[in-house]
Amino acid sequence: MAIAPEDATSIEKKSKKDKKDKKKKSRSLPAETESIVPTETEQVVSANDDSKASKKKSKKRKHAEVDTEAVATERNDEMQVDAEPATEVSEKKKKKKKHSHEDQKDVSLDPTESSSDKKERKKKKKDKKQDVVMDAAAELSDAKAEKKEKKQKAKKSAENAGSSSSASASTPAEVSAFLTKNNITIHVPSSSSPVTPFLNFAQLPIPDPLRTFSAKFKEPSPVQSCTWPPALEGKDVIGIAETGSGKTLAFGVPALARLISSPPPPPSKSSPTITTLVVAPTRELAIQTHEALEGLGEQFGIASVAVFGGVPKEGQVKMLRNLHKANSKLVTRIIVGTPGRILDLMSEGACDLSGVEFLVLDEADRMLDKGFENDIRKIISSTKPQTERQTLMFSATWPDAVRKLASTFLNDPVRVTVGSDDLTANSRVEQVVEVFDDSRGKDAHLLRHLRALGHKKMSTDADSRILIFALYKAEASRVENMLRREGYAVGALHGDLSQNNRLQALEEFKSGKTGLLVATDVAARGLDIPNVGAVINYTFPLTIEDYIHRIGRTGRGGKSGKSITFFTGENQERGLAGELSRVLTDSGFSCPDLKKFPMTIKKKEHGSYGAFFRDDIVATRKKIVF
Ligand SMILES: Nc1ncnc2c1ncn2[C@@H]1O[C@H](COP(=O)(O)OP(=O)(O)OP(=O)(O)O)[C@@H](O)[C@H]1O
Numbered sequence: 046m047a048i049a050p051e052d053a054t055s056i057e058k059k060s061k062k063d064k065k066d067k068k069k070k071s072r073s074l075p076a077e078t079e080s081i082v083p084t085e086t087e088q089v090v091s092a093n094d095d096s097k098a099s100k101k102k103s104k105k106r107k108h109a110e111v112d113t114e115a116v117a118t119e120r121n122d123e124m125q126v127d128a129e130p131a132t133e134v135s136e137k138k139k140k141k142k143k144h145s146h147e148d149q150k151d152v153s154l155d156p157t158e159s160s161s162d163k164k165e166r167k168k169k170k171k172d173k174k175q176d177v178v179m180d181a182a183a184e185l186s187d188a189k190a191e192k193k194e195k196k197q198k199a200k201k202s203a204e205n206a207g208s209s210s211s212a213s214a215s216t217p218a219e220v221s222a223f224l225t226k227n228n229i230t231i232h233v234p235s236s237s238s239p240v241t242p243f244l245n246f247a248q249l250p251i252p253d254p255l256r257t258f259s260a261k262f263k264e265p266s267p268v269q270s271c272t273w274p275p276a277l278e279g280k281d282v283i284g285i286a287e288t289g290s291g292k293t294l295a296f297g298v299p300a301l302a303r304l305i306s307s308p309p310p311p312p313s314k315s316s317p318t319i320t321t322l323v324v325a326p327t328r329e330l331a332i333q334t335h336e337a338l339e340g341l342g343e344q345f346g347i348a349s350v351a352v353f354g355g356v357p358k359e360g361q362v363k364m365l366r367n368l369h370k371a372n373s374k375l376v377t378r379i380i381v382g383t384p385g386r387i388l389d390l391m392s393e394g395a396c397d398l399s400g401v402e403f404l405v406l407d408e409a410d411r412m413l414d415k416g417f418e419n420d421i422r423k424i425i426s427s428t429k430p431q432t433e434r435q436t437l438m439f440s441a442t443w444p445d446a447v448r449k450l451a452s453t454f455l456n457d458p459v460r461v462t463v464g465s466d467d468l469t470a471n472s473r474v475e476q477v478v479e480v481f482d483d484s485r486g487k488d489a490h491l492l493r494h495l496r497a498l499g500h501k502k503m504s505t506d507a508d509s510r511i512l513i514f515a516l517y518k519a520e521a522s523r524v525e526n527m528l529r530r531e532g533y534a535v536g537a538l539h540g541d542l543s544q545n546n547r548l549q550a551l552e553e554f555k556s557g558k559t560g561l562l563v564a565t566d567v568a569a570r571g572l573d574i575p576n577v578g579a580v581i582n583y584t585f586p587l588t589i590e591d592y593i594h595r596i597g598r599t600g601r602g603g604k605s606g607k608s609i610t611f612f613t614g615e616n617q618e619r620g621l622a623g624e625l626s627r628v629l630t631d632s633g634f635s636c637p638d639l640k641k642f643p644m645t646i647k648k649k650e651h652g653s654y655g656a657f658f659r660d661d662i663v664a665t666r667k668k669i670v671f
Pocket of ligand 1: 265266269288289
């Protein structure tokens with residue numbers, strides 16, 4: 046890890062001692078103890094380790110248990126198969142993965158290397174290169190030989206492009222300042238080498254054509270800087286960073302780099318061409334991620350297929366079978382899908398995951414939650430064994446309840462947390478909470494806020510887009526109709542609509558044709574809609590995590606945003622007042638009116654997020670259907 050020189054000795058000592066301890070322990074402890082939850086034996090690196098880490102520990106609060114029985118849920122339509130728990134169990138982490146990024150060691154930064162050592166090393170390298178060129182020139186005198194040399198050089202530079210970078214390394218002081226500024230904690234298991242973040246795009250050891258994605262950005266976002274080094278080395282990674290912070294590219298770039306470095310076998314039934322799988326909780330998110338990965342891969346002949354429910358299977362099956370348009374040189378190597386449709390196609394024999402060696406769980410806490418757990422187990426057990434697979438998990442929220450389960454699918458992951466390990470909202474989103482005694486006044490409050498936000502009824506101004514979240518689809522529909530009657534250009538996105546209507550509503554909102562979108566929590570996670578100026582929570586969600594994700598639809602990619610939340614304390618809301626109050630305080634906001642509800646925060650158990658299906662709860666009062 047790159048650290049400030051004055052910290053280096055103490056951390057190095059600690060690291061050595063930790064390594065010794067870990068070795069001792071690993072001989073006697075069962076695999077179960079190798080949890081991703083930081084242990085004494087882990088090398089925990091944070092720029093402001095002493096002060097902030099201890100502050101964090103003392104600040105750590107217990108999460109509340111949501112009374113989901115009171116508000117029973119109905120199965121989310123993204124999930125189609127009730128799977129038996131799969132047989133995949135935590136495998137011993139003895140075998141180390143080997144990938145084609147070994148050359149990266151040449152350019153990886155050693156914070157203990159002095160500047161004179163560095164100069165010497167660079168000089169030697171330069172001399173060596175020059176010698177090779179001169180020798181080659183002497184040997185190859187005729188035109189044919191020159192041509193051959195050129196060919197070899199081109200081949201070599203293409204090879205190197207996949208594993209090295211010509212950019213100068215950041216100094217330990219620069220890295221330390223970067224970690225402090227962004228409040229980044231990196232947990233490096235003792236089996237891994239230290240992580241040195243990439244502070245600029247030139248440092249990325251990827252082929253130049255892949256680097257073109259960076260043209261529209263100034264610099265890597267913090268989560269990209271810190272997860273790219275281990276991910277490109279083939280390590281398992283957990284990346285936790287606020288909403289809208291560029292997590293898609295954090296896993297997308299390593300995914301593509303790996304695909305580029307290992308060309309596919311010719312398409313045939315016996316050897317599947319698909320080696321990369323991204324699992325996402327909603328159809329719209331799967332489509333969005335698929336488009337992002339396809340955009341990165343197209344120039345390399347790499348195609349992706351989005352596999353999701355609510356539409357006919359034929360098109361997806363064709364892509365899975367590599368039946369592309371005539372003359373297409375594309376080969377399908379990536380699946381981005383929702384669990385239900387993936388399992389559906391697997392059971393029909395149309396989707397072979399046996400070649401998957403790069404697996405991403407996007408919105409990982411949601412994917413590991415009880416509602417999806419069985420499906421995910423079944424999907425993961427159909428991919429390559431854990432020791433032959435690289436697994437990455439990303440989310441803005443990472444509750445304790447799913448951490449242990451996550452560890453059973455990962456090999457000694459490097460965990461990068463940008464911000465606090467506790468639940469944190471996007472720091473650029475202003476949070477306003479209004480407590481009402483009577484929920485019947487919500488419509489009037491909503492109309493008042495729309496006027497106060499300066500939203501024009503038929504607005505096509507892209508910057509004044511407002512996303513309104515309801516809890517139930519019937520509620521979303523009612524609010525949509527109310528707003529339409531009031532003369533607003535409004536669309537809706539929820540599970541009662543056909544997939545075509547869902548996509549059309551999203552498209553019209555993105556293009557500015559409608560300035561308002563009323564949605565249920567199917568739109569809460571991952572959707573990257575440009576310039577959403579504000580999010581209004583008409584009804585509070587079922588969990589505090591959903592609140593974090595909902596308000597994260599604004600303030601993305603470094604922009605600022607605003608959220609307005611109506612809170613009545615009815616149903617599940619009462620039990621969430623304490624958690625909401627804590628999230629507000631941690632972000633520098635407050636709502637004294639919340640104090641009239643119990644402020645207790647209970648420990649959250651592995652359960653079901655939001656209005657999603659749980660098969661172990663008997664429906665009692667209300668059905669919540671997206
Ligand atoms: N390095 C960067 N600098 C600035 N913007 C970036 C950078 N990388 C990605 N972005 C942009 O930031 C926006 C949000 O990215 P992305 O959707 O990946 O966020 P996320 O972290 O996955 O959010 P969520 O947690 O809500 O899923 C996108 O529009 C993306 O193009």
